[in-house]
Structure formats: C-alpha cells, structure tokens
Amino acid sequence: MYDAVVISDIHLGSDNCQAKYLVHFLGEVRRGAMQTKRLILNGDVFDSIDFRRLKKHHWGILSELRKLSDEIEVVWINGNHDGPSEIVSHLLGVRCADEMIVESGGRKLLFLHGHRFDQFITRYPVLTWMADRLYRFLQRLDKSHDFAKFAKRKSKMFLRCAQKIEHDAVRYAAKRGCDAVCCGHTHLPVANTAGPVRYFNSGCWTEKPCHYLTVLDGTVSVCAYTEDVPALV
Numbered sequence: 001m002y003d004a005v006v007i008s009d010i011h012l013g014s015d016n017c018q019a020k021y022l023v024h025f026l027g028e029v030r031r032g033a034m035q036t037k038r039l040i041l042n043g044d045v046f047d048s049i050d051f052r053r054l055k056k057h058h059w060g061i062l063s064e065l066r067k068l069s070d071e072i073e074v075v076w077i078n079g080n081h082d083g084p085s086e087i088v089s090h091l092l093g094v095r096c097a098d099e100m101i102v103e104s105g106g107r108k109l110l111f112l113h114g115h116r117f118d119q120f121i122t123r124y125p126v127l128t129w130m131a132d133r134l135y136r137f138l139q140r141l142d143k144s145h146d147f148a149k150f151a152k153r154k155s156k157m158f159l160r161c162a163q164k165i166e167h168d169a170v171r172y173a174a175k176r177g178c179d180a181v182c183c184g185h186t187h188l189p190v191a192n193t194a195g196p197v198r199y200f201n202s203g204c205w206t207e208k209p210c211h212y213l214t215v216l217d218g219t220v221s222v223c224a225y226t227e228d229v230p231a232l233v
C-alpha cells in the first residue's frame with residue numbers, strides 16, 4: 001500500500017481538463033485497485049472559482065473525491081487557481097493546507113504547489129494569459145497534444161520559470177530539513193534525484209498522458225496514467 005498518491009493541476013472547469021481519465025483513476029483508488037493511505041491534491045484542482053464552468057464529468061470528480069475522503073485521508077493543497085480555501089474545503093469535504101510534510105520510510109517529504117516561487121505570473125500577468133491561450137489553442141488543433149507539449153518544452157521562458165521553481169523549492173525544503181519536495185504548478189512531470197534534496201513534479205491532468213506521483217517507503221515515483229478509458233456514452 002502506498003503512503004501517498006499525489007495529483008495536481010486538474011483545472012476543473014477548463015476545456016482541456018482530462019476529466020474522464022481522472023474519474024476512472026479516482027474510481028480505481030476508491031475500489032482499491034491502487035491502494036493508498038492518502039490522496040494529496042497538490043493545487044489547482046479548479047481552473048477558476050466560476051463553478052458554472054464545471055461540466056458533468058467535473059462534478060463527477062468532486063463526487064468521487066468526497067466519497068474517497070470517507071475512506072482515506074484526502075488533503076487539498078492550495079494552488080494559485082483554486083480560490084478561497086473555505087469554499088474548496090466545503091465543496092470537496094477535505095482538509096486544506098498551504099503545504100504539508102509526510103513521513104515515509106524514515107524520509108521527510110514536503111508537498112506544496114510551487115506558485116509562491118513563480119514571479120513570472122505576478123510580474124507578467126498579460127503575457128502569462130496569452131501564453132496559456134496559445135497553449136490551449138495548440139491543444140485544440142492537435143488532439144494528441146504532442147504539438148502543444150513540444151512547443152511548451154521548447155519555450156525558454158517556460159523552462160527558465162520551471163527551473164527557478166525547482167531551485168527555490170529545493171532550497172526551501174532543505175531549510176525545513178526535508179529529504180524531498182513535490183510540487184505541481186509547472187504542469188511538467190519531473191523526477192530529479194541528483195541532489196541531496198530530491199525534486200519531483202506531479203505534472204498535470206490537462207495534457208495527455210496525465211501524470212501522478214506514488215510514494216512508497218520514502219521513494220517517490222512519477223507515473224503516467226495510460227489506462228484506456230472506455231468511449232464516452
């Protein structure tokens with residue numbers, strides 16, 4: 001049984017949210033096909049607090065999360081898109097936090113969304129908005145998402161930003177005496193085990209394939225969710 005399963009950046013309410021995959025994934029956790037002591041939602045569960053944008057499958061995810069929280073510990077960590085924690089906490093029926101530490105296999109693992117280390121979104125809000133629009137447009141053009149993914153990973157602006165978040169998160173985790181830090185926010189799945197403090201990023205659920213982290217005896221793994229989902233009715 002895993003000490004934790006971690007997902008982030010679901011962006012419920014956005015049109016690129018891979019909700020049907022996530023309903024399937026959460027169902028597997030709840031039915032025990034993937035057994036874990038806790039589920040950590042590492043920020044940006046919602047795309048905005050405009051709940052009119054939530055579609056049927058998006059409400060299905062909230063319902064799965066509520067059911068899961070009756071059986072295992074579900075913790076939601078605040079992201080920059082989520083809105084007031086009192087509202088989210090009520091909607092999901094789960095505990096909210098800005099960050100959390102989990103002890104696993106004698107190691108201290110720190111979980112936080114990572115937007116606090118991102119100065120780009122506060123310094124250049126318009127550019128951030130435009131880059132996001134462009135990215136979503138590319139995703140719509142090419143349903144495989146390969147081209148949008150390629151464009152993002154070639155963007156120097158994006159890579160610099162992702163590296164800064166990694167660097168600052170590792171430094172902060174070291175200060176707190178942790179062995180590893182797990183972030184979200186950049187939507188880029190990462191496992192960097194080279195340094196004394198390891199860095200992981202859980203990727204997102206707005207790009208195919210979707211990613212998640214598993215934590216077992218102090219070891220964090222980045223996994224892609226590739227389960228074939230039956231066609232939607």
Ligand SMILES: [Mn+2]
Binds near residue numbers: 080113185
């Ligand atoms: Mn974010």
